[in-house]
Amino acid sequence: KAPRRGSDRIHSSVNRPDSKPARSLPLFFKKQLRRYRVKRESEKSWSYQAESEIEKTEIKMAIPETERHRGRARPAVVARVPLRRLLRVASVACGIQFGWALQLSLLTPYVQELGIPHAWASVIWLCGPLSGLLVQPLVGHMSDRCTSRFGRRRPFIFSGAVLIAFSVLIIGHSADIGWFLGDRGNVRPRAVGAFVFGFWILDVANNMTQGPCRALLADLTGKDHRRTRVANAYFSLFMAVGNVLGFATGSYNGWFKIFPFTYTSACNANCANLKSAFFIDIVFIAITTYISIAAAQEVPLVSSDRSTPIVEDGPGTSGHAEEAFLWELFGTIRYFSGPIWVILLVTALTWIGWFPFLLFDTDWMGREIYGGEPNQGPNYSTGVRMGALGLMLNSVVLGITSVLMEKLCRKWGAGFIWGISNILMALCFIAMLVLTFVAKSVHTEGHALPPDGIVITALLIFAILGLPLAITYSVPYALISTRIESLGLGQGLSMGVLNLAIVIPQVVVSLGSGPWDQLFGGGNSPAFAVAALAAFASGLTAILAIPRSGPQKPRGLT
Template sequence: MNKPRQSMAGLWNISFGFFGIQIAFALQNANVSRIFQSLGGEIDQLAFLWIAGPVTGLLVQPIIGHYSDRTWSRFGRRRPFFLGGAVLAALALFGMPHAGALLTAAIMLWLLDASLNISMEPFRAFVGDMLGRDQQTAGYAFQTAFIGAGAVVGSLAPELLNMAGVANTAPEGVIPPSVRYAFYSGAAAILIAVLWTVVTTREYPPEQLEAFAGPASPEHEGRIVAPANGPLWAVAGVALTAAVYALGLDKAVYVLGGALIAFGLARVAARSMAAGGGRNALVLINSDLAQMPPTMRRLALVQFFAWSALFILWIYTTPVVTQMVFGSTDPTSAAYNEGADWVGVLFASYNGVAAIGAFLLPWLAGRIGKVRTHVFGLLCGAAGFATILVTRDAHLLLLAMVFIGIAWASILTMPYAILAGSLDPRKYGIYMGLFNIFIVVPQLIVATVMGAVINAFFPGQPVWTMAIGAGVMVLAAAAMLRVKEA
């Protein structure tokens, strides 16, 4: 049984909530490093302070995916998660500019990122729920367009407010008014946009979704797989933690060691529960992770490299541009804040390119295939990072943003369009959540390791992070060549 085709208005309504979610993400990505530096954070601390994002994503997305697959209420299956996450994110956006200390700001970032993940993860599965496979590439392209448009608005907000006369400087330890009012606006935007999708869409009831899905494939008929490698992961985490202590490595790497230990212990617990007949969330999530389709496994490596580069971009563009192009490392100076505002313009530019490019991707994929389309996009991303590395003119950096915008459009569209065609529809939520593990794990690694790399090899020269970003984008393109389209 095929799902009804959606009109353009239907595609719009299904994905419009992403517009508000991305306004919030853009405000976070373009301004959190600025907030941390305004509150006294040093450049080599930024990656560690950003660690809230990947840790919350690692925990939240698989859990939300698991439960959203199994939820049905009078408000639907995915929509309760959209709305609950949006309300929490709005509260975090309102509170973050009032953080008076680094620790408070890091806690608010943790809450904001967890809330955005609660809203965002079910939106990925929502496209699979609502659209037939012949429309899924278009559906994810619509999401990408709204992500790009929302990011333009969020990235430009402080600069536009400054142009309207709102001050973009403040005394040490105080968040500039332009940033504060931009965050207030973002809180309103995410609520309005998500409410639009909640009100204008009606989800298919469970019995209709079951009819659309057809007979279950054998691997989804209740088989539980409990891998025995949990102790190995835990031992690796202990070894890494011991190495940090013995060699005097950056203390941020303790977080990575702790994450490995926690993952190993979770696998041990899940195996023990499964042996006793348990079928709780921990057992089922571990089992689904062990039974990932082959296409998802190959795409996971691509995501790992691509999102490592993106996290480098979001953390280090502000210190790179303010230092190398605007000549200042003092967060209280006019030159630094002018450079930080220009980063907002740059981020808006690459997201604007992505919003337009999203509608060209289905056309290109129809001619050269989804895999080659994504390889092209990733190589454009590598060219963008290389351009930032060698450019010292503010306006020439816009060329780098064109390349990165093409990559961003492809990263947000093509992996999901390829993945959706390889999944059992009954598992969209959990597998979209597990797929995002391979987005947040590289972010966790970058957040814990990159500060140590800068201190050891490039002290006071964060610009070299852009060379690393270019290299891992090339690795992502190479890994994509192993992926086969369904």
């Protein structure tokens, strides 16, 4: 029998019947062509993956060469953190927000009692946005690289809490410091100087603490987007609790009787109440900070170089580290995708809306609703305390909304909920403008105090504003933390990037709101009108531009 040809051997290996050589030759070439095509497809797939890796590498090349090739610290793998522990970690927000509530409700009226005109009171708040512009991104960058045995975030949280306690002591004793240095008149420049110094330290400390707190929650939840939203909702809930306690403390006018040593020749009853409230704040921030850092059990970064300092900088002086930070921050901004820019834009417009309210809420109640002026009768002080009560109601609604937020976002989408809440905020600001007009018409008729209907309406507006405020405190952070991971940024630096979209509008409002109000005859109405427009624009942008995800089925969380 004649030997088989090569093509026949191929067919026999696959159990094909013998065929004529003239017909088997094309089948052989077809099979070889098929193999060639499979090989080419695999090469294309490999090439696509390689290009994807090159793109990721190009993003990282925004960091200087000396920083990229050093022995960088690597985060250790941590186990899934139970929600009850996340709840305890988020509790530090309660202590931070307690002091922030006192700051919001009492310090704008207090600095006017020290002699600062209303038109310039907002400039005092400029130090907060300016410190946040640099401090929070820099602290986030440093905490991403911190190799302390206590963890990456906890050293910064503890240091910030200590600075908060130090700063509120200075603010509470600013009148006494001014008296000691020679202040005797109605305008007390030395007391104002001490106040501004303490205020600046307080804002630095708030930014130094809050960013690492949120970054710590993002670290503990990993890439689970739903758990990240839940953790931020916990944070927002504790902010609401801190607000309730802080505003309730600020609305009570008898603290100087409980702490009689706070009442001095330089410090009247309002000043003594402020000083006493800050003593309570120190105790509160100490307790909540301990609970949070004890529950975190943060795993330190694993450094490849044992001689690496606690915060890994580039070789040389701290200037190199600062340069690396700026390169990494601004170098990665150009790689932001469209949804990230939309989130930053909506955040900026949202805070143009919020900041006039946060600056002048109690001042609006004292001036426009009660018709008072600082240091000119009891109406203004009564209005300020009533405004603090309204802010307490605001915080109650904020807390309830924080509990329901996860279900709302899961059903309707986070962007849609954010947009609707901002439109509601705009409607509330418009209602405040209408109520201002009504209250002024009542005061012109000679009434000493406003009717109960006007006061109740003002308190109701304050309470309703708690709903959009809860969304503002939670949803943007969850959205940015889940979308910025692809850029290779640490959670600390990602929170710093979002913070830029918050503090830059605050700088604009701080510089412009006082002169803007003065241009239209004083008062707070012009700033609230701008706030309403910005809030409405941010709401429409969020609804139309932030992609909506479909309804998600609830999953078990432990």
